[in-house]
Amino acid sequence: MQPPPVPARLTAMSNSQSDQDVAVTRFAPSPSGDLHVGGARTALFCWAFARGRQGRFVLRIEDTDRKRSSDAAALGFQEALLWLGIDWDEGPMPDGSTRGDHGPYFQSERLELYQSHMDRLLEADLAYHAFDSSEELDAKRAAARAEKRPYRYDRAGLQVDRQERFARAAAGEPHVVRFRTPDEPITIKDEVLGEAVLPAGEVDDFVIRKADGYPTYHFAVVVDDALMNVTHVLRAQEHFNNTAKHLVLQSALGFEHPAYGHLSLIFNPDGSKMSKRDKDKAIRAAVKSAGLASPPDGTITQEAFDAWLGDKKSQLDHDALVAMAQALDVTLPEINVADFERSGYLPEVLCNFLSLNGWSPGNDLEKFDNAFLARNFDLSRVQKTPARFDRDKLLAFNLDAIQAMPEDEFRARARAHGMRFHPQFMDALTTEQFDLLADASRERSKTLDDMFKTNGWLLLEDDRLSWPISKPVRKAMLKGETPGWTILQQVVALLERIEPFEGAALERELTEWAEDACDGNLGKIAQPLRIAVTGGPVSPPIFDTLAMLGKERCLLRIARCLEVMEGAAASS
């Protein structure tokens, strides 16, 4: 039996209301997991495109997959966008309110809207109920693959008589609705990639309403973009082929076609696709290289550990990953926007860097802010090729931004970061101590997190400090004609005298003292001092280090250190 001819299209339906927007873009994430940097870049470009043209930027939540969507994730996306400095004119707000006249902005709340357009299609035979079971379809797919033939839906649903289709659907028999794709080539015009023609038959009769009554992505996106007057759809390149479906659907529904621009993907440095799985992979690699047979203390149970290791496809949850990373001393790769925040990257730097992956203003200009991006962003300069995400360069940009920051801004931002991610660290320090630390750390900080990671010595009880004899410690303390510890012995009396015990006074006195005692070589005393008060060879400039700790604690630490070093010197 021949399939019935393709029916005529519905007459044009005006979906342009009174607004004369030249540019309406939208970011439409599905709320599962966290906002990925690739998604963040898409959002940023959408935002910039609209902002640069006095247009509107819409946030829409595509939660038609009921199994995977969550409200928490939707909120997380909003917070991540706001943190990046991306705001929207329409859509849900984190406080639960909604902006805009084209809502609702959660697809799960737009079901009647979809239904009315679905009915138009069904009535006009531009779509049809199909009663194939998943098993039947799977079998057909498998058969096609076995014959090395591309699978296309065979329109089995159309073999059922029209009246019967409607009757069975009305009777409640499980079914999907499929779109009757016209048998003709489809031309995709893309502002980034150019024009592409998909041969007739390439797009089959795809499902537009699932058995659970929810529209599929393809249908919802087309209806929503039209009803929200979206003029420019900027999205990831993985959607490129889907565009053909959206185009035919728009024609059938009588909607105008928005302009499309497909953005290339963002990859890892090794060329693999960047995904949340990378964190799990990093931990697996660390476990393997350490040859671990049981989980480190304080992480996960042996049972969970075995189950996880036994199933390569399984992934540890976030808390477990963090615990494992800490125990194994590995850094998890940052994948989500929230990861970068936690790692101490500045949002304006992340945006700047993300923009550079796929877009550039030309003229060898690299450093710019979101306002500049909005003013200058255009589709013609968007890169067609995927970009590998270079964390070293991002880190270098972050460093530059921190160095360029005024001292008090750095204090404030570092403090906010500390309160959020290192509360126990902040509790242990007085305001004065923290400011001292921030000022001393700024010029060596690549991230806001650095100072919290490298200054644990400040929090330690004086009698808990220890001095592992590493190579640089041995060199500074024990080696040479006059070993460092003997110089340290001599400087104690001076330190006891210095008042006030502050940076300037310390610098003056110690420098003068080194003139005689160390042949003018401050390093001879600075390193032993640093090691004595911090337990290791690395800390902020020595005078700041001493001042932060205060005289009493310094002297206590030095005294204990001298005992240890004398012992080490005697036994070697």
Added chain:
RNA sequence: GGCCCCUUCGUCUAGUCAGGUCCAGGACACCAGGUUUUCAUCCUGGUAACAGGGGUUCGAAUCCCCUAGGGGUCACCA
């Protein structure tokens, strides 16, 4: 595998649409020096690319064709 897209230093890219000013520019990384009380910074210099092959042209990174490589997609997920 079918279909679609892409291809400039290790990486992100400028230059390609309007062929000469490009023996290809910048940034990060890397290498070599230098500054510095540790670390990190900072300064100076350097190595390094038009995927390959055919055309067109006085002239090609830029235009055309082929090959190779890479990516995307083929769900009742978005």
